[in-house]
Amino acid sequence: MGAIMADAWIDIGAADDIPRLRAKKFRLGDETVAVFRTSADEYFALLDRCPHKGGPLSEGIVAGRTVACPLHGWVIALDSGEAVAPDEGCAPTLPLRLVEGRLHLRWP
């Protein structure tokens, strides 16, 4: 991680490679990052770790701007990474931008 400049955008591929209502995950340094696509073609990037027990959020069911963790059903807001009440916790989000059909990711 130290080698990557904090403000460097990384091209992670074509936005259309991610199906609607699904996620694709990427290895970034020591972390796994999940990039989600909603039914309205919004894209969000989160660390692929549920704040509860570390479950892979990328495997969850996406609905609206939420994903439900496959391990114990916590629901995480894609835009903030916050768990939906009554659960409490936060999955860190990463800045993501869409440039001419390609997704760019960077460290926060």
Next chain:
Amino acid sequence: MNLVVVGNGMAGMRAVEELVALAPGRYRITVFGAEPYTNYNRIALSSVLAGDKSLDDIVINTRAWYEDNGIELITGDAVTKLDPTAKTVTAASGRTISYDKLLLAVGSKPIAPPIPGLHLPGVRAFRDVADVEAMIDAAGHEQRAVVIGGGLLGLEAAWGLKRRGMSVAVVHLMPTLMERQVDAPAGQLLQRDLDSRGIAFFTNGQTEEIYGADRVEGVRLADGRDVPADFVVLAIGIRPNIDLAKQAGLDINRGVVVGDDMRTSDPSIYAVGECIEHNGQTFGLVAPLWEQAKICAARLAGDEAAAYVPQPVFTSLKITGIDVFSVGALTAADTDDDEITLHDAKRGKYKKLVMRGDRVIGAVLYGDVADGTWYVQLMRQGKDVGDIRDRLIFGRTFAEQALGRNEPEMDVAAMPDGEQVCGCNGVTKGKICNTIAAKGLTTLDDVRAHTKASASCGQCTPIVRAILAQAVGGAQSAEKPPAMCGCTALGHDAVRAAIVARGLKTQADARRALGWTNPDGCQKCRPALNYYLLCAWPGEYRDDARSRFVNERVHANIQKDGTYSVVPRMWGGITTPDELRAIADTADKHGIPTVKVTGGQRIDMLGARKDQLPAIWADLNKAGLVSGHAYGKALRTVKTCVGSEWCRFGTQDSTGLGIKIEKMCWGCYTPHKVKLAVSGCPRNCAEATIKDLGVVCVEAGYDIMVGGNGGVTVRVTDKLVRVATEAEVLEYVGAFLQLYREEAHYLERTAPWVERRGLDYLKRLLVDDAENRRRLYERFLYSQQFWQNDPWAERAAGTDAHEYAALETVG
């Protein structure tokens, strides 16, 4: 299409409510009401009379509700003529309206005996708002009231008038009160308690005459007794209102005759409620009316399968501080029947259970009614209570201690007010009771909204429901089923019915047509809708992987570390050296860290990475091994013992039969996972009696056992039927699974489903009705042709390759 509803009462309007939820806009609805009010809760009239509620409190639907739903409401104009040939109705005002479908919900009329003096001023029935207003008015300036009739309604009337300051006498034809609902000892306790509250009784009292010059002055009985009165209430009973049906030439008997589909002899005319007669039975209590309304609405919405099945109903009396409860048989009427009683006259407590063999068929409770709902539950389930019979009468807590189990949720009567019910929101029993009383709450949702009890994790829901039931008595049956999820107000049954009735074939269509608030749905409803659609439209609906839980989407079980486990099918638990070698070689080749034998007689390979799965499956496929669906809400295993081929006790070829069943059933998706077993003799080595469906072989054939579960709550199966041949076993298995597939709620195992519907219901549909069983079996087989493809082979060959792609490193 025009739907005209004759009758603006509880049954008719409940049917309309259900209908507009199921099929909004399908009909232009016009409702005629004879009374000048909107729809109100007739049961609560006693509470209005007693001064516990106002008329406003008992309104069910306001005029705004009718307007919002596009329903034309015509009040104060009774329909006087029905012409089934011209398909028109005509009201007293002369207004004539034509219909495509008609719903008759005209209720009942008070029985008026042929005695002189009925028409004197000061004589009223107790039936509608006008009667109650007349009674309240009389209580203001008259002294002495006589109520003729000591049944449920008469006693509530007597109590209400007493509360309003009148001196009240009850004249009753029979030796004991409420003889239709309770037996003689309970009736005597009831009379004693009401007597001590100042109501006088004239039992064995046949009214000969109501007399008076200009208005009522008294009631004379056949034995010469004379009861002076300024006001008389007739509450002898009700009879179905068949006037309109009779005039129109519909089939009538005591009531308007309807079939299981709630249709009268005219196929365009439906009827529900107190005006009907179904299988020789008429209705005067509210619970069956709700069920009739539901079936009628489903039929009107186009669901051709909806059928009315009467359930045992219970009665309770709405007099503060007097607890009476009864259900089913009141006395032992048969040589097979007997009674268990507990009678503590001094404390005013009485309990009686009527038993047929080791099953409860009736209960009468006085003074201590807390276990009433439990007895009803035992009745509905047709449960064999032989193991707790000697403790049954002392109530649930004590009885279940004998089984080493004590479920606290029904102990609400004994629970102190300060005890915390909802741990999530810190709500006590006292808070719940006070809020119910202060706000007049009647539904679980209301209690949740006002107190937050059971609004979070929901674990305390049964306790909150029990507290509500205790607080409001029979009224809690007015509660609607819980919503499927936050996206809709509809319950699972309503959604399933609408999918079929309205031909909804995609998730988007279903969500749009049924008014979902979230266009994507949510993680709760999406898997449920996906299942309901694939079950309703086999071969037509395209399965949506994005609405599947990860395990079903990737065809393996996710583990806590994000790796997966792989379980190939072993038909009936039989394997071969070649298959075992293939499993060993595959485990070695892919570095599988753990190999375990499962409880379902197969082998689990744990710790595979997702990207390894297609290659693992390809290797297993080469040896003929296919997916075991160990990850799905689907058929899991058919566990067997070795049976007559090897075992010296075996009576039939249980292994062979298990393999045949598994070959027929593999690949089918169900509301929740399904596990089967076949045992070769009653020693039951395959543990068939804790499976969703178990076959226990006997010399004479095969016992088919259903609804078992070995999970958190162990439930032993109920015996559905004994059959003679393997072919019959296969037909029953297919039919049972299809009925479960078509009727259960998503994520509802067979055990709670069987408990909810009751064994009698299943027997009626699967055992008694051979034609229905055959049709279910055929629908099962039809659906199976679309699902018996090995999902592993498809994915090993490249389907959904993106799902299994290796992790890409970026940056």
